[in-house]
Amino acid sequence: MNSLIVLIGKTILLFSRILNLGSGSTWPGHVALKLDADFIEHTLNKSRLKIILVTGTNGKTTTVKLLQSILEKAGKKIFVNFSGANLTNGVASSIIQKSDLKGKLNYEYAIFEIDENTLPLVIKQLKPDYLIALNLFRDQLDRYGEVNSIAKMWKSNYNKLYKTKYILNADDPQIAYLGSGILSKVYYFGLNDQKYQTHQVQHAADSVLCPSCGQRLDFKRVYFSHLGIWKCPKCGLSRPPLDIEKTKFYPLKGTYAVYDTLAAVLTAKIIGINENVIEHALTDFKPAFGRQEEVTLDGKKIQLFLSKNPTSFNESLKTISEQNPKNLLIVLNDRIPDGTDISWIWDVEFEMLTNKHIKLFLAGDRVYDLALRLKYSLKRNGKAYSVFENLNEAVKIAVSQTAPNHKLYILPTYSAMLEVRGILTGKKIS
């Protein structure tokens, strides 16, 4: 039965590629799960594969890529699920793609990127050997509901996994709390270095209340949003001791990428990968699709920073503004993968951009909402940005107005990132 489903799935995959259907990455999985609801469990339990799940709001794709690079450098056979297609259908689809025609998987590790809201569903179907939880921020409330309800759902589900090793972010109170009172082995990553500290008041913070008793948490130090060194003044719950707080080399810029790197390195160490191998893998690292990815067009350097919610947007802006940017294109879409609610742009600190000498180009389905947000972030009531209704034109002009020795930074939401990449590589992705 199983191998038949794999075969059917592979056929669908082939057809959707030939016909160039955009949804090819999740369709075969969708069909496989319709034919056998326990398809994932059936396939994976038959193999000797160790399963690593990576979940959280921000940084999943980058963490998967980092860990994959390290494990591959150590000579392990790895398979990961398609970038972006991180729902159950996506997991099933990648199993179909990676199986041989007999429905067997010849790999040592599988790394799956799992959406925060799909996690309970996925762990019903497979018991991971390792579970990495990065953070929990507000993202796409229109689709997922609110952060607290996701955290509660996680907590009740995590308690059911006894053999899983947990790799948790100690600096995110709700994530750290997942590790309290469970029998499984728990490892924590976090930061102690004062240089990452921020003094900005961040209104978009999601969990300033104690995950155990509801009291307002005290923060000795904030790194960004609600991540930091925290303690509950009432029940005494506090940031757990760290198993890792730094590593020798960070391949990506920005504090959030430091967390992703620490999560990957800690996991690799638990698996037993040698320090030298880890360091080599990190220095050779190439970023994932749209995540600080660099492209060259007309001899000009362009760097993409996928920015999909207030936290990732603020962190991207902070990282970019440290590099003395001259040209910046922001693209805001409100399609299903982006989240149809764009109100979060008002929690982004655009003020850190508009009062510098940066050429700003704006585009996307909701370009006027973006323009309005920027208008309200200016010191005086003046025009300091160009608005484009057409994305092709925006990219063309932004590239042409970038001086040869400068870089064009692009901050797109998810579907905008795919569109921009399509334009830059000359192949439009629909």
Add this chain to the structure above:
Amino acid sequence: MNYTLALTIGWLYPELMSTYGDHGNVITLQKRCEWRNIKAKVIELNTNFSVRDLKKCDLLMMGGAQDTQQEAVSKDLNGKSSILNEMILNGIPGIYICGAYQFLGNYYKEADGNLIEGLKIFDLYTENTQVNARRLIGNLAFRTKDFGTIVGFENHGGRTYLGKNLKPLGFVMKGFGNNGKDGTEGAVFKNSIGTYSHGPILPKNPLLADALLKKALDKKYRTFIKLPKLDDYLEQKARLQVAKRLSIAI
């Protein structure tokens, strides 16, 4: 800069009640004052705020949040709510969104029957009839008598029903509004406005933002103040973009 007029804007619980970009409302009120040379001071009224600070405010804004946060706010307001009630009855203008709007009502009845007491300032109640009932989510447009068509975004589980003498803020053109049934959206009581509209509501609805500012100034200076017109070209374009999404004319 010489200011002749000044306003104090009170932002209730920015740390706890600021889940959906409602910060944008405060920015809008502040900037639309600045652009007219009106001095605008924002006081952030967080947990343990003093009643003295609340009383200084000429205009109030409170946003939406998650349930846990609302419980913490409820605890903190206990004992201070009578002052808020008095200010609202006295006509201090304000805008209360989503969770804050529900909170001003009589009660919120959860799906499991649990009753959360409200501040009983607005004669309305909110209920969530079923466990896992569909949340009312999406772009929203509604027609009002005094502020034209309002565009925004709603995201709420609770269904709100207004008492007989409480006027709705408007009537739904696209979206759900108060309960998805009776066509009403929001409520108006004295100079206070309750609504489910995030978006945030004020940047794209400058008529409403200016009406709140004017009410606050008129009340403070006991006269009728004419606000100079501002260039709202981008506001209009952003409104039209939402209208196009909803296939309506505004």
